[in-house]
Amino acid sequence: MSTPTGTQPPAPTRTVHALVSGTVQGVGFRYHCAYTAQDLGLVGQVRNLPDGDVEVMAQGAAPDVARLLTWLHHGPRWASVSRVTVTDLRPGALEATGFEITG
Numbered sequence: 001m002s003t004p005t006g007t008q009p010p011a012p013t014r015t016v017h018a019l020v021s022g023t024v025q026g027v028g029f030r031y032h033c034a035y036t037a038q039d040l041g042l043v044g045q046v047r048n049l050p051d052g053d054v055e056v057m058a059q060g061a062a063p064d065v066a067r068l069l070t071w072l073h074h075g076p077r078w079a080s081v082s083r084v085t086v087t088d089l090r091p092g093a094l095e096a097t098g099f100e101i102t103g
Contacts, residue, residue, distance in 0.1 A: 047103035
């Protein structure tokens with residue numbers, strides 16, 4: 001079956017777990033991350049970890065997840081990101097219906 005003229009097939013889903021290190025707590029990182037992810041139509045969560053890192057779980061169209069990952073490497077203007085570690089998970093692994101701040 002062919003795709004109607006002028007339409008694109010849906011992008012494959014990508015699910016990631018990311019750990020963001022550096023000066024990423026106390027600078028609005030979670031709030032800006034959630035806003036960016038919601039704007040991209042992603043689902044998942046962002047939270048502060050006790051060790052000072054920020055953990056992000058995100059799922060959505062692969063190009064949109066890639067855009068969020070690019071954003072994670074710099075964050076909001078007050079952040080100083082030193083490292084982003086990304087692990088791909090099974091596509092569709094998250095059962096979230098929105099993107100929220102959980103901690």
